[in-house]
Amino acid sequence: xxxxxxxxxxxxxxxxxxxxxxxxxxxxxxxxxxxxxxxxxxxxxxxxxxxxxxxxxxxxxxxxxxxxxxxxxxxxxxxxxxxxxxxxxxxxxxxxxxxxxxxxxxxxxxxxxxxxxxxxxxxxxxxxxxxxxxxxxxxxxxxxxxxxxxxxxxxxxxxxxxxxxxxxxxxxxxxxxxxxxxxxxxxxxx
Amino acid sequence: xxxxxxxxxxxxxxxxxxxxxxxxxxxxxxxxxxxxxxxxxxxxxxxxxxxxxxxxxxxxxxxxxxxxxxxxxxxxxxxxxxxxxxxxxxxxxxxxxxxxxxxxxxxxxxxxxxxxxxxxxxxxxxxxxxxxxxxxxxxxxxxxxxxxxxxxxxxxxxxxxxxxxxxxxxxxxxxxxxxxxxxxxxxxxx
Amino acid sequence: xxxxxxxxxxxxxxxxxxxxxxxxxxxxxxxxxxxxxxxxxxxxxxxxxxxxxxxxxxxxxxxxxxxxxxxxxxxxxxxxxxxxxxxxxxxxxxxxxxxxxxxxxxxxxxxxxxxxxxxxxxxxxxxxxxxxxxxxxxxxxxxxxxxxxxxxxxxxxxxxxxxxxxxxxxxxxxxxxxxxxxxxxxxxxx
Amino acid sequence: xxxxxxxxxxxxxxxxxxxxxxxxxxxxxxxxxxxxxxxxxxxxxxxxxxxxxxxxxxxxxxxxxxxxxxxxxxxxxxxxxxxxxxxxxxxxxxxxxxxxxxxxxxxxxxxxxxxxxxxxxxxxxxxxxxxxxxxxxxxxxxxxxxxxxxxxxxxxxxxxxxxxxxxxxxxxxxxxxxxxxxxxxxxxxx
DNA sequence: GATGAATGAGCCTTCATTCAT
DNA sequence: GATGAATGAAGGCTCATTCAT
Numbered sequence: 086x087x088x089x090x091x092x093x094x095x096x097x098x099x100x101x102x103x104x105x106x107x108x109x110x111x112x113x114x115x116x117x118x119x120x121x122x123x124x125x126x127x128x129x130x131x132x133x134x135x136x137x138x139x140x141x142x143x144x145x146x147x148x149x150x151x152x153x154x155x156x157x158x159x160x161x162x163x164x165x166x167x168x169x170x171x172x173x174x175x176x177x178x179x180x181x182x183x184x185x186x187x188x189x190x191x192x193x194x195x196x197x198x199x200x201x202x203x204x205x206x207x208x209x210x211x212x213x214x215x216x217x218x219x220x221x222x223x224x225x226x227x228x229x230x231x232x233x234x235x236x237x238x239x240x241x242x243x244x245x246x247x248x249x250x251x252x253x254x255x256x257x258x259x260x261x262x263x264x265x266x267x268x269x270x271x272x273x274x275x
Numbered sequence: 276x277x278x279x280x281x282x283x284x285x286x287x288x289x290x291x292x293x294x295x296x297x298x299x300x301x302x303x304x305x306x307x308x309x310x311x312x313x314x315x316x317x318x319x320x321x322x323x324x325x326x327x328x329x330x331x332x333x334x335x336x337x338x339x340x341x342x343x344x345x346x347x348x349x350x351x352x353x354x355x356x357x358x359x360x361x362x363x364x365x366x367x368x369x370x371x372x373x374x375x376x377x378x379x380x381x382x383x384x385x386x387x388x389x390x391x392x393x394x395x396x397x398x399x400x401x402x403x404x405x406x407x408x409x410x411x412x413x414x415x416x417x418x419x420x421x422x423x424x425x426x427x428x429x430x431x432x433x434x435x436x437x438x439x440x441x442x443x444x445x446x447x448x449x450x451x452x453x454x455x456x457x458x459x460x461x462x463x464x465x
Numbered sequence: 466x467x468x469x470x471x472x473x474x475x476x477x478x479x480x481x482x483x484x485x486x487x488x489x490x491x492x493x494x495x496x497x498x499x500x501x502x503x504x505x506x507x508x509x510x511x512x513x514x515x516x517x518x519x520x521x522x523x524x525x526x527x528x529x530x531x532x533x534x535x536x537x538x539x540x541x542x543x544x545x546x547x548x549x550x551x552x553x554x555x556x557x558x559x560x561x562x563x564x565x566x567x568x569x570x571x572x573x574x575x576x577x578x579x580x581x582x583x584x585x586x587x588x589x590x591x592x593x594x595x596x597x598x599x600x601x602x603x604x605x606x607x608x609x610x611x612x613x614x615x616x617x618x619x620x621x622x623x624x625x626x627x628x629x630x631x632x633x634x635x636x637x638x639x640x641x642x643x644x645x646x647x648x649x650x651x652x653x654x655x
Numbered sequence: 656x657x658x659x660x661x662x663x664x665x666x667x668x669x670x671x672x673x674x675x676x677x678x679x680x681x682x683x684x685x686x687x688x689x690x691x692x693x694x695x696x697x698x699x700x701x702x703x704x705x706x707x708x709x710x711x712x713x714x715x716x717x718x719x720x721x722x723x724x725x726x727x728x729x730x731x732x733x734x735x736x737x738x739x740x741x742x743x744x745x746x747x748x749x750x751x752x753x754x755x756x757x758x759x760x761x762x763x764x765x766x767x768x769x770x771x772x773x774x775x776x777x778x779x780x781x782x783x784x785x786x787x788x789x790x791x792x793x794x795x796x797x798x799x800x801x802x803x804x805x806x807x808x809x810x811x812x813x814x815x816x817x818x819x820x821x822x823x824x825x826x827x828x829x830x831x832x833x834x835x836x837x838x839x840x841x842x843x844x845x
Numbered sequence: 846g847a848t849g850a851a852t853g854a855g856c857c858t859t860c861a862t863t864c865a866t
Numbered sequence: 867g868a869t870g871a872a873t874g875a876a877g878g879c880t881c882a883t884t885c886a887t
Contacts, residue, residue: 486767487767488767489680489681489766489767489768490679490680490681490766491679491680491681571765572765572766572767574765574820574821575761575762575764575765575766575818575820576679576680576762576765576766577676577677577678577679577762578679579820584823608838610834610835610838611825611831611834613816613822613824613825614812614816614825614831614834614835614838615838616815616822617811617812617813617815617816617822617835618808618812618838618839618842621807621811621812621814621815621821622804622807622808622811622812623807624811625806625807625811626803626804626807628765630764630765630769631764631811632803632806632807633774634803635801635803635804641801641804644800644801644804645800645804645807648798648800648804648805648808648842648843649808649842651841651842652808652838652839652841652842653838
């Protein structure tokens with residue numbers, strides 16, 4: 086018997102990201118996605134239970150990639166500020182290299198599809214960053230406020246700046262990222 | 276006669292928000308929206324050119340409402356910090372009172388539909404706030420950095436905190452909002 | 466607004482019977498049926514909830530027609546033998562005039578679709594015949610045995626003889642029907 | 656090796672009967688049948704040319720089994736009445752032991768698939784019974800009427816009584832079968 | 846022989862929209 | 867203005883069958 090084809094799997098992933106970004110979930114039909122990936126619509130169902138599962142698994146996979154990217158060169162022994170700056174830099178790199186992945190995640194996480202993902206699984210990918218923030222609080226380096234509030238200043242501004250749908254004319258470059266990080270740090274530091 | 280019309284108009288608006296929030300753009304068909312609004316699908320076309328225009332106009336209308344809400348009690352003569360704090364408070368109030376409107380806007384603005392809106396028209400609703408920030412920069416009260424960066428710290432954290440899709444367990448109350456605002460202010464102030 | 470079209474309803478009914486007889490339930494797709502009836506597949510759904518309901522309602526409607534036909538010239542005051550002979554004659558007439566209807570019913574009632582019909586509703590169409598048999602038992606004209614057994618000799622042989630799938634070379638004519646009725650009567654009479 | 660084959664063959668036969676009875680020809684896909692038989696869809700094609708041939712051969716096989724069962728303890732030297740009573744008894748036994756086989760045959764023979772079977776081959780399985788009836792006519796024990804008419808009273812009532820789709824609440828037991836046979840005999844005897 | 850992968854064709858149904866009243 | 871009827875196109879998905887191993 087034939088064996089499952091890694092190349093097709095990959096093509097479906099890329100096709101999904103591309104089409105959903107260009108025309109949205111509503112217009113991204115299974116047959117269009119299959120067409121873009123150059124496989125039969127029926128073949129898509131060999132790799133995915135249904136459309137929903139295709140979209141969700143695509144999201145989870147990107148989140149996993151993001152998690153890995155964000156944690157690159159993560160060194161818990163360095164000062165917290167440096168660690169977080171590294172994280173920002175990593176996010177910047179990821180978004181620069183994979184703007185489509187990032188855009189997909191943004192659209193997905195604001196749609197009702199987001200309710201279908203196992204939140205814990207996804208959050209686990211970012212666990213070390215969460216830990217470092219908690220450590221910062223304990224060490225009285227970071228303000229002792231609700232964790233979600235801190236996260237709202239550490240993660241969301243970068244996301245917003247990186248998202249051309251929100252900051253149409255903002256050019257995301259190393260310099261700007263450095264500047265922006267300073268604001269983030271001022272926000273959360275004691 | 277005129278009264279009756281507005282009731283239908285209103286019903287369609289509410290139905291659109293409700294359905295899109297619950298099942299997303301993809302699944303929100305014209306029939307379902309009309310059904311939810313208790314009018315015939317044909318009637319919907321009396322009020323809207325097509326589905327796209329319905330979705331976009333719903334978005335613009337909410338943005339207008341948000342603009343008005345945000346500017347409530349806006350007093351340009353007060354200190355900048357106080358003005359911005361008022362803005363945050365207003366955003367908090369709006370989101371608390373109209374969580375569905377807010378959710379619709381979030382989903383919409385992260386979808387390809389967002390490309391169909393006249394950005395300038397929407398931004399105009401928030402013009403006074405933009406002006407106050409620019410003034411703050413001139414007066415050296417606010418950091419002199421790219422405007423988008425400032426906006427990313429003034430607007431997005433509240434949005435994120437208010438969005439249950441992002442902060443599932445965060446309880447948005449006056450106290451938390453006050454705390455969060457302090458972070459925002461620390462981020463942007465000189 | 467437009468009003469529902471009796472002609473379309475009728476065309477769908479006839480198309481369903483014709484196609485199902487010719488190619489069976491399995492091959493009778495909604496679009497083939499719609500095509501045969503010269504309406505759009507979508508139009509079929511204006512008149513029927515789904516394919517299943519189309520098939521079931523077609524069956525029930527034929528059963529209703531059969532019920533009426535079978536009871537034609539029904540005169541409870543005549544001798545039981547004459548009444549039953551009339552019934553046989555009526556069945557013969559119906560089957561002769563509407564062989565397609567009859568064939569549809571036979572196929573349907575031997576398929577799992579039969580589980581979807583409200584048996585009581587259908588049986589009610591034949592109530593007077595059932596009553597006459599019960600009366601015959603009371604009057605000691607008909608054998609006092611389980612009702613289903615009697616029915617198996619009164620109804621099924623005619624059905625079998627009338628069904629070309631069972632009696633391929635049997636010519637159903639008035640004479641043969643008369644002969645066959647004699648056997649039925651001999652079977653059930655005391 | 657040969658043994659293994661027959662097990663798969665057998666599994667496919669049983670799976671076909673089971674599924675077709677439960678969900679009908681329309682819904683019984685090759686995949687589902689293969690799944691039920693716990694073999695690959697491709698394997699099914701090793702044993703059967705296509706779906707049609709699978710269904711037809713399943714029918715023919717059951718008919719063969721029925722033929723054998725019906726002729727059990729057939730003794731042409733006994734009185735005709737006794738022979739036919741034995742036949743009824745055998746039918747009863749077969750249906751009791753293999754209700755699923757029986758149901759399959761009923762559904763199949765009322766569907767357009769029935770046109771694909773070699774009628775003569777199937778009828779041959781029942782040849783001795785046919786002969787005995789013809790003999791009965793010659794000996795003036797049985798009414799001298801069209802053979803199909805006689806058959807309609809000898810075979811169909813038992814089939815109807817045995818078929819729960821027709822006689823939902825009829826309990827088929829030895830006593831009832833005896834009673835019913837008396838009616839059949841009264842119908843055909845001179 | 847046996848199988849899971851692969852697929853074009855076709856399934857049932859709903860879509861966005863227009864028609865006729 | 868308001869509406870249920872009407873529809874071609876397209877939706878997601880499964881089909882019977884063949885391929886490649």
